[in-house]
Amino acid sequence: MRISELAKTTGVPVATIKYYLxxxxxxxxxxxxxxxxxxxxxxxxRLRVIRALIASGVSxxxxxxxxxxxxxxxxxxxxxxxxxxxxxxxxxxxxxxxTAVQDLVAPLGWRPGLCDDTVLRGVATALAxxxxxxxxxxxxxxxxxLSALRDIARAEIAGVPxxxxxxxxxxxxxxxxxxxxxxxxxxxxxxxxxxxxxxGGPAAGQNEQPGGGSAAVAGER
Amino acid sequence: MRISELAKTTGVPVATIKYYLxxxxxxxxxxxxxxxxxxxxxxxxRLRVIRALIASGVSxxxxxxxxxxxxxxxxxxxxxxxxxxxxxxxxxxxxxxxTAVQDLVAPLGWRPGLCDDTVLRGVATALAxxxxxxxxxxxxxxxxxLSALRDIARAEIAGVPxxxxxxxxxxxxxxxxxxxxxxxxxxxxxxxxxxxxxxGGPAAGQNEQPGGGSAAVAGER
Numbered sequence: 001m002r003i004s005e006l007a008k009t010t011g012v013p014v015a016t017i018k019y020y021l022x023x024x025x026x027x028x029x030x031x032x033x034x035x036x037x038x039x040x041x042x043x044x045x046r047l048r049v050i051r052a053l054i055a056s057g058v059s060x061x062x063x064x065x066x067x068x069x070x071x072x073x074x075x076x077x078x079x080x081x082x083x084x085x086x087x088x089x090x091x092x093x094x095x096x097x098x099t100a101v102q103d104l105v106a107p108l109g110w111r112p113g114l115c116d117d118t119v120l121r122g123v124a125t126a127l128a129x130x131x132x133x134x135x136x137x138x139x140x141x142x143x144x145x146l147s148a149l150r151d152i153a154r155a156e157i158a159g160v161p162x163x164x165x166x167x168x169x170x171x172x173x174x175x176x177x178x179x180x181x182x183x184x185x186x187x188x189x190x191x192x193x194x195x196x197x198x199x200g201g202p203a204a205g206q207n208e209q210p211g212g213g214s215a216a217v218a219g220e221r
Numbered sequence: 222m223r224i225s226e227l228a229k230t231t232g233v234p235v236a237t238i239k240y241y242l243x244x245x246x247x248x249x250x251x252x253x254x255x256x257x258x259x260x261x262x263x264x265x266x267r268l269r270v271i272r273a274l275i276a277s278g279v280s281x282x283x284x285x286x287x288x289x290x291x292x293x294x295x296x297x298x299x300x301x302x303x304x305x306x307x308x309x310x311x312x313x314x315x316x317x318x319x320t321a322v323q324d325l326v327a328p329l330g331w332r333p334g335l336c337d338d339t340v341l342r343g344v345a346t347a348l349a350x351x352x353x354x355x356x357x358x359x360x361x362x363x364x365x366x367l368s369a370l371r372d373i374a375r376a377e378i379a380g381v382p383x384x385x386x387x388x389x390x391x392x393x394x395x396x397x398x399x400x401x402x403x404x405x406x407x408x409x410x411x412x413x414x415x416x417x418x419x420x421g422g423p424a425a426g427q428n429e430q431p432g433g434g435s436a437a438v439a440g441e442r
Contacts, residue, residue, distance in 0.1 A: 045355065052354030057278070081416050085409045108411050115413035122406035129402060133273030134266065135395045137403070144376035145407060148369035153411035155365035157419050174356045176412070180405055181350060182358070185343035186366060187404070188306045190329050190374035191397070192336035195302050198378050 003029070006039045010047045017047065023060055025050050025067055049174065056181050062088050066173055073169040082116050084173040089122045096124045107146045108153075152183075224250070227260045231268045238268065244281055246271050246288055270395065277402050283309050287394055294390040305394040307339050317345045328367045329374075373404075 007014045020026040026046055029037030046067065053063045065087035073080055101123045102110060130136065137145070156175060161167040228235045241247040247267055250258030267288065274284045286308035294301055322344045323331060351357065358366070377396060382388040 049354050052350050052356070055350050055353075081413055085413070089406075089409070105407070105410050105414075108407075109414050109418070110410070114417045115410055119406065119409040119413055123403070123410060126403035126406045129273050129276050130399050132276075133270050133395060133399055135273075135391070135399055137396075137400065138380040141376045141380050144372055145404060146411075148372045149404065149407045149411045150415075151365055151369045153408060153415040154418075155362045156412060157415040159359040159362050160416075160419075170356070174354060175358075176409070178351050178354055178356055179358065182344070182347035183366060183370065183404075183408070184401055185340065185347045186326070186329075186370045187373060188340040188397070189326050189331070189336055189344060190367075190370045191377060192302055192306070192340055193326075193330050194371075194374040194378040195381075196335050197330070197375075198381070 001039055002036065003039065006043055006047070010044050010051075012047050012051060020047070020050055023064065025060070025064055027071075052174075052178055056178055058088060058177055066177060069173050070169055073165055080169060080172050081176070082118070084176045085116075085122075086118050087173075088177050089118050096121050098124060100124075101127070104142075105146070107143065108150050222260055223257065224260065227264055227268070231265050231272075233268050233272060241268070241271055244285065246281070246285055248292075273395075273399055277399055279309060279398055287398060290394050291390055294386055301390060301393050302397070303337050303339070305397045306337075306343075308394075309398050317342050319345060321345075322348070325363075326367070328364065329371050 001009065003014055003017060006012075007017055017026065021028065026043060029039040029043065031037050049070070050063060050067070053066060054060075058066065066084070069080070069083040069087055073083075098117065098120045101120050104127075105120070105123065156179075159171070161171055222230065224235055224238060227233075228238055238247065242249065247264060250260040250264065252258050270291070271284060271288065274287060275281075279287065287305070290301070290304040290308055294304075319338065319341045322341050325348075326341070326344065377400075380392070382392055
């Protein structure tokens with residue numbers, strides 16, 4: 001199909017498709033003349049993936065690394081996960097002492113060599129952000145984070161398809177990035193429900209108005 | 222202190238402080254002359270919070286809503302959480318059918334009125350993003366997400382301090398936003414460890430080289 005048809009099929013404007021081509025996110029079509037090229041269903045699928053990445057807040061540069069991991073997958077699933085994580089983990093500046101992070105993640109089963117430094121540095125960066133705001137996770141909450149995330153990770157990795165390297169790549173690379181907004185959104189729902197359970201609301205019968213005060217907050221938007 | 226001292230104390234350049242003042246993120250100092258103002262420790266603390274929000278990827282507009290929630294806290298902790306969530310949840314466009322989301326979050330204890338529509342729409346948006354990329358969460362993984370996030374939310378809400386409204390506000394508003402990068406970073410560590418457990422690596426003794434293939438990936442950066 002020509003670029004105009006690709007735009008129609010995917011709902012992505014021609015100008016945006018050209019931008020993705022220039023940025024190296026979308027592979028070139030097959031040239032049929034110096035000014036024309038044809039595209040196929042793989043371009044359409046790739047476009048949908050790019051749109052989802054961008055919509056999830058992944059930058060152009062990060063998206064380029066994600067699609068590179070999709071295009072040239074390492075053979076070992078372990079390397080694949082590393083590539084996916086490296087693609088979307090901001091590089092930390094300068095040397096970081098990872099000893100405290102290693103102690104923190106010991107309950108996850110961490111041992112030297114079991115995960116790469118990129119993701120440990122990601123944890124160090126997140127902790128530094130909390131500290132600079134003067135915020136600390138209560139002592140009793142951190143063990144719950146670790147145990148809940150261990151459950152999540154084990155279920156996710158158990159779900160990695162083994163029928164083909166393509167489907168494993170797709171699952172690991174996209175699952176890492178695209179599921180993040182879902183997890184964060186579900187956490188907010190769970191927090192509001194837990195809050196209603198603790199502080200009252202329709203559940204506790206202390207607030208007869210459907211939606212309670214929270215509805216007013218939502219209505220302000 | 223004068224603005225130059227505030228800059229020195231916090232490490233935030235004067236030009237950036239002036240930008241935050243213009244954007245309404247930082248309250249004005251006390252005017253001592255038409256061209257001079259003095260600032261106190263509360264300005265320094267607020268600046269540290271703003272820096273942490275921005276560093277976490279929160280936009281200027283979202284940060285403005287977060288500090289507004291810090292400045293004018295609702296009296297009910299339930300409303301507070303709604304305000305914090307509304308501040309950092311992108312508004313969904315147009316009407317959204319929330320029935321499917323309500324079914325999905327039923328295992329969290331959802332009932333009508335128990336949480337506001339803003340956060341349910343956040344889940345709908347995240348699910349739409351996955352769907353548009355042709356990605357679906359395996360059937361066996363979703364229940365694990367829900368149960369793990371219920372555990373996380375209950376621990377977090379149990380940790381809300383009740384000694385003062387100020388500390389509750391700070392905990393809820395900053396905890397919602399600033400903890401997100403930590404949870405995502407810990408998930409990546411947990412995924413790599415779970416992957417090493419399933420697919421081999423130093424843990425399973427199938428890869429004698431410390432760091433395995435993942436070290437090469439990290440080294441590429």
